Amino acid sequence: MHHLHRNDSIRNVAIIAHVDHGKTTLVDAMFRQSGVFREGQEVQARVMDKLELERERGITIAAKNCSVLWDGVKINIIDTPGHADFGGEVERALSMADGAILLVDASEGPLPQTRFVLKKTLEAGLKVIVVINKIDRKDARPAEVLNEIYDLFIDLGADDGQIDFPCLYAIGRDGVAMQSLDEGGSDLHCLFEIILSTIPAPSYDPAEPFQMLVADLDYSDYVGRLAIGRIFHGRVAASDPLLCINADGEHLPLKVTRLQCYDGVSIREADAAQPGDIVVLAGIEDVKIGDTICTQVNPKALKRITVDEPTVSMRIMTNNSPLAGTEGSLVQSTRIHERLVKETLRNVGIRLEVTPEKDGFIIKGRGEFQLAILIETMRREGFEMCVSRPEVICDCQGGRVLEPIEHLYIDCDEVYLGIVTQKLSIRKGRMINYTGHGAGRVRIEFNIPSRGLIGYRDEFLTDTKGTGIMSSYLLGYEEYRGEFPSRFTGSIVADRRGTAVAYGLSGLEPRGRLFVVPGDPVYEGMIVGEHSRENDIDVNPCKMKKLTNMRAAGRDDNIMLSPVTLMTLEKALQFIRDDEMVEVTPKSVRLRKSELSAGRRHDMSVARKKAASG
Numbered sequence: 001m002h003h004l005h006r007n008d009s010i011r012n013v014a015i016i017a018h019v020d021h022g023k024t025t026l027v028d029a030m031f032r033q034s035g036v037f038r039e040g041q042e043v044q045a046r047v048m049d050k051l052e053l054e055r056e057r058g059i060t061i062a063a064k065n066c067s068v069l070w071d072g073v074k075i076n077i078i079d080t081p082g083h084a085d086f087g088g089e090v091e092r093a094l095s096m097a098d099g100a101i102l103l104v105d106a107s108e109g110p111l112p113q114t115r116f117v118l119k120k121t122l123e124a125g126l127k128v129i130v131v132i133n134k135i136d137r138k139d140a141r142p143a144e145v146l147n148e149i150y151d152l153f154i155d156l157g158a159d160d161g162q163i164d165f166p167c168l169y170a171i172g173r174d175g176v177a178m179q180s181l182d183e184g185g186s187d188l189h190c191l192f193e194i195i196l197s198t199i200p201a202p203s204y205d206p207a208e209p210f211q212m213l214v215a216d217l218d219y220s221d222y223v224g225r226l227a228i229g230r231i232f233h234g235r236v237a238a239s240d241p242l243l244c245i246n247a248d249g250e251h252l253p254l255k256v257t258r259l260q261c262y263d264g265v266s267i268r269e270a271d272a273a274q275p276g277d278i279v280v281l282a283g284i285e286d287v288k289i290g291d292t293i294c295t296q297v298n299p300k301a302l303k304r305i306t307v308d309e310p311t312v313s314m315r316i317m318t319n320n321s322p323l324a325g326t327e328g329s330l331v332q333s334t335r336i337h338e339r340l341v342k343e344t345l346r347n348v349g350i351r352l353e354v355t356p357e358k359d360g361f362i363i364k365g366r367g368e369f370q371l372a373i374l375i376e377t378m379r380r381e382g383f384e385m386c387v388s389r390p391e392v393i394c395d396c397q398g399g400r401v402l403e404p405i406e407h408l409y410i411d412c413d414e415v416y417l418g419i420v421t422q423k424l425s426i427r428k429g430r431m432i433n434y435t436g437h438g439a440g441r442v443r444i445e446f447n448i449p450s451r452g453l454i455g456y457r458d459e460f461l462t463d464t465k466g467t468g469i470m471s472s473y474l475l476g477y478e479e480y481r482g483e484f485p486s487r488f489t490g491s492i493v494a495d496r497r498g499t500a501v502a503y504g505l506s507g508l509e510p511r512g513r514l515f516v517v518p519g520d521p522v523y524e525g526m527i528v529g530e531h532s533r534e535n536d537i538d539v540n541p542c543k544m545k546k547l548t549n550m551r552a553a554g555r556d557d558n559i560m561l562s563p564v565t566l567m568t569l570e571k572a573l574q575f576i577r578d579d580e581m582v583e584v585t586p587k588s589v590r591l592r593k594s595e596l597s598a599g600r601r602h603d604m605s606v607a608r609k610k611a612a613s614g
Contacts, residue, residue: 006201007276011570012230012472013199014093014126015079016117018110020473022133022172026103027079029175030068031264033188063218065096065228065278067262068193076262076278080117080464090117092215092289092348095305096230099127099199101191102149106132106140106169108396109148112152112409112473119156129198130167131177142169142181166194202230202276209298210234210242212279214291215305217346223258223282230278232302234295244284245292245301253296257283283580289348292437294375311349311404311450313473314371314573315388316340317360319583321521321592322497327585328384336385337361337380350374364393366474368454372570379569379584386581386592392451395477402477404450410460412468419463420444427452428481447482450474455574487577490536491591492529494522495598496551498542502559505541509562515591516541517564527580538598567591 015023067076078093094100100121104110110118113496122129130149130592132142153163168191170177177380178185236242238259244252260267273279281293286407290304318324318333325331329338337354344352351364365371368390377385395402408429410420421431421444430446431539436442453472460470479573492512502518514529522528528541567575572589573581583590 001556004203005206005275006203007202007274008073009077009097009196010074010202010274010276011096011199012202012276012278013195014080014090014097014100014121014128015103016080016090016100016121017110017133018105018113018117021103021108023103025077026131026133026170027066027077029172029188030077030191030402031066033175033192040330041072065262066265067278068264070584071196073196074277075113075192086287090120092305094120094124094126095213097124097126098194098202098276099129101129101131103131103133103172103217104139104145104149106135106145107137108469109141109145109242110152112407112471113227113614114133115152115156118152122153122156122158124297126163127199128162129191129194130165131170132167133170135169135181136171136174162406163520166198166340168194203420204233204275205471208233209295209300210240210293211300211304212236212281212293212301213302214287214289214293217287217289218280224321225283225285225287227281227284227287227291228278229293230271231275233275234271235274236279238270241296242293243296243299244287245294245299246286246288247290247304249301251299252286254284254287254293256281259436262452288345305348308366308474309393310349310366311393312366312368312371312390312454312522313364313393314360314368314390315355315360316375317386317388317581319384319386319585321386321525321526321583321590321596323521323583323585323590324384327587328379329382331384333359334379336383339381339383343374368573369570372573375584376569379586382586384585386583387573388581388594389576389578391455392449392454396478401480403480405447405478406450406453406472407475408446408448408453408561409443410446410466410468410470410474411441414440414442416464416468417442417444420460420468423456423463424448424452424511425461427456427484447475448472451486454485455486458571458574487575488534490531490534491527491577491580491593492531493536493538493593493598494526495524495538496540497521497523497543500528500541501544502561503545504539505561506559507543508539508541511537511539514562514564517561523596524598525593525601527591527593530575 015027017023065076067074078097080090080093093284102118104114132145135142168177168179169181175188176185177188177191177587179190200491211233212231214227214229218226218228238256242254242256244254246252259270259273261270261273262278267280292301294300316336319331339361340352349366353362355362363371371390392404412420422561424446427448429446430453431444431446433445457470460468492508500516500518500520500522505514505518508514508529512530512532516522516528522541531537567589569584569589576582576591579594581592581594585593593601
């Protein structure tokens with residue numbers, strides 16, 4: 001066994017937290033105070049959120065790399081997503097890190113995704129620095145939150161070294177961190193110093209040849225495929241002959257055209273790279289996440305990155321509605337398949353299957369939100385498609401059907417406790433804990449089937465008047481808990497193609513909630529509203545008023561319709577039932593029946609009733 005050396009000129013640290021606890025904002029402050037931006041330079045907020053969807057929603061979707069320089073030491077920072085659906089991104093990021101900064105809100109405390117990302121960090125054996133952020137909030141309770149963090153570490157089985165973590169208090173927005181609440185901080189100097197003293201320098205064996213684990217992929221129009229990863233052993237130069245060891249153990253020779261390293265928020269070209277650094281290799285075409293890149297002289301494979309199995313699936317088909325091809329440029333199944341294959345190469349949490357009928361694809365992921373983000377990204381790229389309702393992936397063991405179970409946290413006003421508990425019990429949820437916060441708010445915990453949460457988020461926000469907070473993480477698999485109704489309302493379905501008019505829609509308003517406005521195109525089988533009763537009804541939203549006689553202008557009252565709430569992709573996926581789909585185009589999100597013909601739907605319904613009766 002060779003003696004391991006450490007590269008003291010580098011630190012690799014991941015920033016982990018629940019959604020909206022301030023990771024990306026803290027990284028902004030670290031950039032400003034470490035000299036990444038020159039004085040007076042105009043920089044947009046949350047500079048690491050580069051994707052359009054990330055900036056719109058204020059969340060991190062993809063893990064990203066950057067670096068800062070402090071006291072001559074290069075600190076590589078990996079900004080990770082806080083949502084459990086993007087757990088594959090977190091696991092990839094942790095494979096490149098030697099330690100982690102755990103950020104926790106001083107008011108909300110550790111939440112489900114805090115538990116999820118910390119569990120992965122402790123399993124990887126990384127050192128943790130705890131930062132209690134947003135201590136300037138009026139409802140901040142840093143002392144209680146610190147106790148909750150200790151309880152969480154103990155609950156997750158942290159060893160003595162991990163539970164003896166340093167703790168800082170911060171206001172990330174102002175770029176301030178301090179070691180105790182009594183002292184006044186003015187900058188992030190103590191955070192940088194604790195990173196250097198607590199996070200171990202990357203270790204390597206000087207006798208081992210060059211080895212790099214591919215943790216991320218990207219693409220450049222100028223140099224082609226980019227492989228991003230950490231160098232575990234050895235050094236590499238841009239001209240070195242290398243090879244790639246894939247999942248099957250095959251050795252594929254490579255010709256690297258460019259070697260790059262992270263410098264602030266950008267990357268710069270380098271002649272060579274040292275052990276422990278995170279590098280970008282350009283010109284490698286046939287490479288996947290988890291592959292090992294090493295020298296041709298002495299090839300050795302590293303342990304591959306493994307992620308949790310997907311729990312939710314969704315079917316994607318080409319758009320076959322009468323409006324197909326009118327709003328998008330990418331409608332062919334081959335183009336959709338190519339795009340989905342590309343996503344599986346870049347995202348280890350996504351799996352792809354082709355349906356037996358060859359007319360569609362099944363994508364599998366960690367949650368409905370992850371799949372919705374993928375569909376939203378594709379529609380902005382010009383794709384048109386139809387997608388089904390998300391379904392949970394069950395497991396069969398010993399003749400028993402097992403389904404994924406979520407640990408659900410609800411934080412809401414006490415007056416809404418009854419309606420929330422009632423709705424969740426219908427969905428087979430079981431209350432396991434109840435905590436009163438004081439000030440009229442309560443925190444309740446349930447374990448509930450994952451399928452019980454599909455479609456419930458919107459209901460929850462309506463029931464709690466938008467004041468409730470709901471989050472969950474995967475607990476494991478349990479025996480199937482039985483069927484329950486997913487929706488107590490039916491659909492209002494158009495019976496012909498045309499354009500919706502105010503007169504026709506005004507007659508439908510008493511029947512339920514409408515999704516279309518005058519001037520919207522409709523077609524047979526398109527869902528134009530939610531029926532207030534359980535059954536579906538076929539209607540004519542294009543009905544015009546019969547002008548059979550002359551009358552004075554202004555005699556008839558103007559038709560006033562109720563405002564229509566815009567149907568977003570997530571709301572649409574949560575609303576539809578098993579026999580319905582969402583038509584997604586770059587300009588529109590429409591709801592429709594899987595079978596558009598009203599006559600065929602009627603025949604299918606009659607056949608189902610006959611089969612059920614015997």
